[in-house]
Amino acid sequence: MRSSPEITLPVRLDRSGTDPLPAQLAGRLRELVTADVLAPGDTLPSTRALAVHLGVSRGTVLAAYDQLLAEGYLSAAAGRSTVVxxxxRRVHPHPPRAHRPLPPEPxxxxxLRPGRPWAEEVTGPAWRTAWRQASAAPVGGPVPVLGLPALRSAWSEHLRRMRAVVRDPAQIAVTGGGREGFALVLLARAGARPLRVAVEEPxxxxxxxxxxxxGATVVPLPVDEHGLRVADLPGGRAAPDVLLVTPSHQYPLGGSLPVDRRQALLEWARRNHVLIVEDDYDSELRYTSQPLPALAALDDPVEGNVALLGTLSKTLTPALGMGFLALPATLVPAVAAARHDLGQPVGAVAQQAIAHYLAAGALRLHTQRMRNRxxxxxAQVTAALADTxxxxxxxxxxxxxxxxxxxxxxxxxxxxxxxxxxxxSPLSEYWSGAGQRQGIVFGFGALTERELAEAMSLVAPEVGLNRL
Structure with missing residues (x-):
């Protein structure tokens, strides 16, 4: 029978004290048990090993163990390790404590809080195969700062096929998700003065x-039913250093930036030397039409002004914590330098698995299935609210x-x-200042049809005027 690993004991003895060393050791171990540092079933070090560790005789440890065995704190049997x-808790019930954790909320x-996809079908055969292949690969050295070449190549091919964005794999950086990727761009863009970063409002x-x-100054810019109001963007010295925009599906209001606005936005960015961070949010989850070209697809891949920010949190699962940046070539050195100092946040096994998953075309097939779902x-949500x-x-x-x-x-x-x-979620939370609108935002991706129908039977009456 294999025993569990021994636990390292944070024990110190006072050789100048008046209490005998066996009594001191027994007292310290008793305190560790009472404080839950030592839990029932934990294996203690052998008497010989603990004696060497503490620099005392083995007889000292034996005496302390014997005392705690007699008190019921420890247990031992012939041929087995000494354990707590x-x-x-039957022998020594745990005393009540003032700092006991509060019971969890029901x-x-x-x-229905937004941002949760349907994740039940992610772990299918293609997913399991990809992770099996990744876990069987040899364990190498450090992960390259911008990510494994195989994953960067797979992302490059995926973007070409799905978003018409042509970028060399050398222009792709693997990130730990949307926020981490955005932070990386901000670090790469940072200079002697604080950045001015414009964001959509809401x-x-x-x-x-x-x-x-x-430490950046955040500048809110208004949107309308079509997305960012490009004609109202500030220029000259009032122009921001960085602009975060969601042209494919403005969050949360849902507008899609028309092509003429996209062209005007790119011209504004070139004229004012603004770096656009294009959050390609939900671009592959459209139901009524094909998505318009990404800003990055319209931009120059070398001297351009658009960094495309992507994540797998909606198409697969937020639990993965992985995304990418597709960069103009001129920005790659600054991003690589920032990543060199910070390190690559995504482990090699996860990167290899997603590289296999992408190369097999599994993400495209999964996205198509989820789009239908x-x-x-x-349609359920639309029908439930139609007569409200x-x-x-x-x-x-x-x-x-x-x-x-x-x-x-x-x-x-x-x-x-x-x-x-x-x-x-309250709709007003998506504004940072004036102009807030009253309402709710809710997700519909993570529930079954029955669960969503039951939830909408509660939502529809509450939002309608018939409750006034």
Whole structure:
């Protein structure tokens, strides 16, 4: 029978003290058990090993162990290691503590907070094969700072096929997700003075909070039903250093930036030397039309002004924590230098697995399956809210969420739904200042058809004027 590994004991003895060393050792071990540092069933070091570690005689350790065996704190049998008594709490019930953790909050019946895809079908045969191949590969040295060449090549091919973005694999950087990739660009762009970073208003909360963490000044820019209002962008000295934009599917309102605005945006960026960070949010999850060309596809791949930011959190699962940057060639050295100092955050095995997954075409097939699934969920939401008076449902041409503007007080709606076991996000949270709109934002991707129908039967009455 294999024994469990011995635990390292943080024990110190006072040789100048008046208490005998065996009594001191027994007392220290008793304290570790009481403080839960030593748990029932933990294996203690052998008497010989602990004696050498503490610089005492083996007889000292034997005496301490014998004392704790007699008190019921330890347990031993012939031919086996000494362990903390597995039945310790029967012999010595745990005393009550003031710092006991609070009981967890009850799990809601329906968690509709946005940003959660359907992850049940991710771990299919292609996924398991990819991870099996990755785990069987030889364990090498450090991961290259911009990522494994195989994954960068796979991303390059995926972008060419799915987004018409042609970038050499040398212009791809593997990231630890959207926020980490955005942070990397900000570090690469940083100079002697704090950056001025423009963001859409309203916009994606988690990405909007990143620039302030780097000491940047955040400049909100207004959007309309088509996305960023390019004609109103500041120029000259008022122009920002970096602009974060979601042209394919503006978050949360859902607008798609028309081609003429995209061209005007690129011209504005060239004229004012602005780096555009294109968050390609939900670009592959459209239901009513094909996505328009990415800004990066319209930009010069060498001297351009667009860094394309992508992630697998919506197409696969946020649990993976992986994404990419497709960079103009002129920005690659600065990004590589920042990554060299910070290190590559994604391990080699995960990178190899996703490289296999992408190369097999599995992500394209999975995205197609999920697009069909989400289209059905979208239809459920649309039907459930179709006859609800007093609400405005924003277009859901793509993505995994719905935006509902209501004339009822937002806080009242959110609280009532929470009391009914339905979690949603307040619409006002997507604004940083004036102009906030009242309503809710909720996701529909992570529930079954039955669960979504049940949730919508609770949501529709609460957002409608019939509750006033």
């Amino acid at each position: 008594n597995p039945q310790l 799990t809601p019946a329906y968690d 916009g994606y909360p988690s990405l909007r909070r990143v620039p302030a963490r780097f 989400y289209r059905r969920r979208r 008076p007093g609400v405005r449902v924003y277009p859901m041409d793509g993505g995994l969420h719905a935006v509902v503007q209501t004339r009822r007080p937002e806080a009242e709606v959110v609280a009532a739904l929470a009391a009914a076991g339905v979690l949603v």
